[in-house]
Amino acid sequence: MAKIVVLGAGTGGMPAAYETKELLGKDHEVVMVNERPMFRFVPSNPWVAVGWREPDAIVLPIEKYLAKKKIGFICARVDKIDAQNNQLITNENQTIDYDYLIIATGPKLAFSHIKGAGPEGYTQSICTLDHAQQCNIDFEDLMANPGPAIVGAFQGASCFGPAYEYAFILDKALRDAKIRHKVPIHFVTSEPYIGHMGLGGVGDSKSMLESELRQRDIKWICNAQVDEIFDGKMHISELNRKQEIDFTHELLFKHAMFIPPFSGVDAVANVDGLCNAKGFVITDEHQRSTKYPNIFSGGVCVAIPPVEATPVPTGTPKTGYMIETMMTAIAHNLKSIIVDGKAPHAKGTWHAICLADMGDTGAAFVAMPQIPPRNVAWFKKGKWVHLAKIAFEKYFMRKMRTGTSEPVYEKYVLKALGIERLEDDGK
Template sequence: MKKIVVLGAGYAGLKTVVELQKKLKGQVEITLVDQNDYHYEATDLHEVASGNLPASKITFPISDVLNPQMTTLLLDRVTKVDPANRQVALANHAPLTYDYCVFALGFVSETFGIKGAKANSLPMTNVDEAVAIHDHIVAQMKDYRQSQDPNDLKIIICGAGFTGIELAGAVADARPRYAQLAGVTPDQVTIDIIDASKRLLPMFNDQLAAYGVNLLKKLNVQITTEALIQEIQPATVLYKGANDEEGTPLHKVTGNTIIWTTGVSGSPVVAESGLPQRRGRVMDSDHLTAPDDDQLYMAGDVSAVIPPAGKRPYPTTAQIALSMANYIAKDIAARVKGTSRPGAYTYKSLGTVASVGNTRAFGEASGHSFKGYPASVLKKIIMNKSLMELGGFKELFAKGRFDLYH
């Protein structure tokens, strides 16, 4: 019986397993490896970081969707893949061998080598980190009652990409709660977002991007653009203005909560495995395998696929991760059954919607722009759809967002 090893139970990995279980019932042995026994909706991490949702609302047990007759869940940390010997090394178990491997270990925070970023700011790339951010904010707010240090009330978000903007919106929603903890009025809790670009949100057209930025401004989020972050010191962000003259001293923003959302790269296990990569992403073949290795599929945030007419890879999203998983399951099923393989992988984005808190959002889907409250309803429908695809009705009813009317 063919052995399939799937690394990572995120969008790409778990969806691949769910589809393989349907397509190859009783025909293959699947081993799914993840360091956690739960799947998490990474697209909702900002809700946990802000404290607007508990971690339990964005997670479900991986075992809920596994067929134990076909799939074994191994809880461990993947340390390396050895493509030449078709082996996967794990931190605490003997190596696994495979006929087909699906590498879907997702993303980590990228500091771009900026001094002090790792030591003095909080990343938000998994559930533990999101919980740590919320715990940190709560501790600062409580601390303020004794310290009266204004820095306790200041939240700084470095990076105003999709993730930073969604986080700023969620934190703005949570502001009255933080203020109550600190014993101050909500306007005393400040939120700063700092970014190097002049034009934020490049994935949206000018009108939508401006709308998103204005939404944040109305929520009293201070946005600083063209700010090239040079260093993070304890409770201090140091940046250079893009138009500063030579010799201008660095600008300083202080605050006891500094959150790092400037960007992500693919899992470090990609480089550790000696695969040809850039920032943890491997340029996939047209069947989503690693170059020169037809047995090793690279899916989700560890992969890069160039659009037919483009030069830059598609952005890494949960949406493309799920689409890749569908394709990979089809391809593996065809190979196992000995039927003809699907043609080259193609992708069509269904659109992108960014939330700014619970009841506001903006974005485009199926060629139409959406703004404000209707967009926030659309965003929740999109999240529910992805939850349904992975966890079925059980997880949708347990964890879905049905608070569509306010």
């Protein structure tokens, strides 16, 4: 009997546990290890931040639902991975043995790279549910005492969609409250142009998102390097293509929300030979570690090179559809190894599919493959995207409760986009 441990119960780790158990069956053990007892649906955090969604609506007790599928659960923080001895060491010095390990921890939020950044400094975040709840408190203060707002993504960020989402959602919330005229908004981003999104743009994303920002009277600064943040004041350098400072800005703010750069969590990053310099897991095309053959990894914690060099550093996002296919590939590869006695064969896709809410409308894009040049580059907007994202939350939470292995993106998101399926692996 093989023991498979899944480290991290996020939007990648939970499906990985369900699918692996389903494929391996009762003769093999699957155990989930997570620092918190609750699953949290991260894509809905922007709604929590403005009070459009209650936190209880996007959380589930992990152990209760895993137990229905005969999957074990250990609620503990892992401080060390002993890859040589196939063990995890928790903060309470508990040892967890494994035969195979699936790393799905997500990222470490590197606010420390920018002085004054993050919830412990002077800016808000929507990267975790706790941060979104804290952001909501700051948002409510903005509603009571209006003033300037800044939304954006710091240098080194690789996840730009939520920053755009929050800017548009914030605008809608302020208009609904009839106080938008009291809150000037700046969008500040490390991207070389609006709509780059760490992907080199997708279709007409540049002109479309610029138009949406203009319509909402949201001003923007690109190639932005945030130098330091003080209470109510942000110092920004705007770089040119030669990476020279072209302009400097000093923006005042009452409310600021920024996406930070990501790095690997310490327990993963500290494993010799497992990760790149930023702490992201280096895998082959089958999501398998290039150094440790019994370790697999998928999601935001894996290493993907930047699409291109930009004046201010930007990373490449790992979107939901890509993550879903990575985890499915891992489950099938473990079956090949453990049950069938064969080499791994399944591959995750490098396509990108994203639904971004914009308050009362939304934007959707498809990039096949994610890194250009592409076979398909498609970007559209409409109220249907807003509704599709609401529906997607419902379907994904249902998947977490039922433990079904149905591919949510392929079954529901592609259907909403009018796409049958994506056949090409995109690499």
